Amino acid sequence: MIGEETVLDIKELEINMGPQHPSTHGVLRVKLYLDGERVTDCESIIGYLHRGVEKISENRSYIKCVPYYDRTDYIAAVSNALGYLLGVEAMMEIEVPERARHIRIMMTEFNRIASHLLWLATHALDIGAMTVFLYCFREREEILKLFEALFGARLTTHAFRVGGLWKDLPAGFADACRDFIDEFPRHVDEYEQLLTRNRIWMDRTIGVGTISAEEAIDFGLSGPPLRGSGVDYDLRKLRPYGGYDEYEFDVPVGENGDTYDRYLIRLEEMRQSARIVRQALEKLPDGPIRGKVPRILKPPVGEFYSGIEGPRGELGYYIVSDGSALPFRVRIRPPTFISLQALRRLVQGHLMADVVAIIGTLDIVLGEIDR
């Protein structure tokens, strides 16, 4: 604005959403170009949370890298490093004991539930349903208590270790899990009651941010945004890692690829995760929780990619080893970094209010995008 010109004289309004905006979920900055309330274009600006995790890991031993990966996606901290650990274990040919494998899967699925709960909470809040927010946090709190009992921290956990786990389950832990899982599906029904058939919710989400299956694949989307468009792609089924092939669960797939379908998919995923946890509790054998791990990890020269189905999509680690105790290069494939690219395509032609719904439906975590 120069001189006497006011905002009223501008034809196309350029609005800065974030990095301090209530619904950009962290420090995402979106530059919106508005024609009235209609979005003509947008530009995502990232990097406010860049910590150089990938570079740091070149100067840390294979074991010391893990806490950094735990903290990239702080919403799903428990399962975050799993992909990396599976990669290192495969390169080093370390056998993970059966009990540890089941506990890992159980906690990974708990983590998926917690992550989806936080997503639903903030997504609903963005669209204006504030009560769902607190209901979701009520259940998430129970999961965080379980995390605290097992890992000693609620959010910034260092959960899984090379070769298995740090500690065995504390006394009474399995019962606490069982109590939660028995209750949980009822709570999901409660959220559904508030939202799924709610006229306003349907108006706000159906047909908003629609993306076709081809486009979704072209953008490299994964996780619920990809499955919402009708592509049945779940690494837990396609490349069963860490023992998922022993479990029975369904992968929900959408049809229209809009915000509503992605919402339904995530709700169903919570139910399926609860089902997996229940099976894990039944299967849980006795035994050691950590395999034989050498003092210093020196994977043979080579490269390895290992991806897991994180709550937000395919979370991959590409590890290059030069035979030394430090990884030569670790490249993280963060699912939401790739999902965020689709934002520009998704918001075009929509209204300003849809932008927050679309940012919400992509379920971005800036810690992971910026790394």
Place this chain on the structure above:
Amino acid sequence: MEFLLGYVLIPTVKIVALVLILSGVVAYLTLLERKLIAYIQVRLGPMRVGPHGLLQPIADGLKFILKEDIIPRRADALLFTIAPAISLVPAFVVFAVVPFGPPDMFRGTIETVLGWFFDAATVQAVADNTVATGGFIADFNIGLLFVLAVSSVGILGIILGGWASNSKYPLLGALRSAAQMVSYEVALGFAVIGVLLVSGSLSLVQIVQQQEAAGVWYVFVQPVAFVLFFICGLAETNRLPFDLPEAETELVGGFHTEYSGFRFSLYFIAEYANMITVSALAVTLFWGGWLRPFPNVEWLWFLDLVPALGWFVLKVFLFLYLFIWIRGTLPRFRFDQLMRYGWKVFLPVAMANVIVTAAVLLVV
């Protein structure tokens, strides 16, 4: 003497009392809302200031007054300053014509109190004057038109506030509220016409008296009009699901993004005062105002043990509860959907309601 007492002194006392009481109710309505929403959301709400947070509104008020008064450099200082007042004043002024009791509500009190100071003739003259004794500030024959006119002014304050801030988010909020006001005023007006046709009067006092004479609340005669009135009332007060002008997750703070301190609190008070106004109007037009349930059923005489004011307040608070309950339950509409519902659903239904009502009245 009678004139001074009946037309100046006693009405002044009533106005001052009403403004004070309304301000108090507004302050505690914020607490009520926070508490109710907290219970809906399985938490406790304010608990720190006073027992169960009962002194919270006072603490909030003090905080607002003590905050720095900021006027953005690029803002239009004059409009920026008066806009909150423009928003607040109509919210209170509307109450001038809203009856909260029958025309002889204060008769007994006035007779007793004046009897201590004046002779019988003066007391009698004042006691026969409904301006002094009525449970209202004024009883216009165009009361309802007055309400519609004044309440429209209130939204002008929102538009001016957003415009004067000379900032992008408030401007968007102000534009939204302008569009919203136009859309919903029309449907609201048509909804009210249904009541006018049935009652044959624009005076709010007479509308209640007609309901008493008919022995039925108008909500049972005009249910469609009532539903429309309530929905449009939600939109008029910028409450969820129609709080688009201040949608905090989209527009940060909407029209009041640039406001802080006491000026912000004026907008806040205006919103809550408007909630009370809309509730009071809904009660007056559709729920029998100060009347007890089943006003003509003799054997329910014990309901009269609750005074007229008690019924009025009770009903108003039921509506306020409904407002808060809706806020705790529903998501927010999108701008184009709001317009679509306003023009394509509510307005045609309201017009049809008017036509049907008129036709029925003509035949009966």
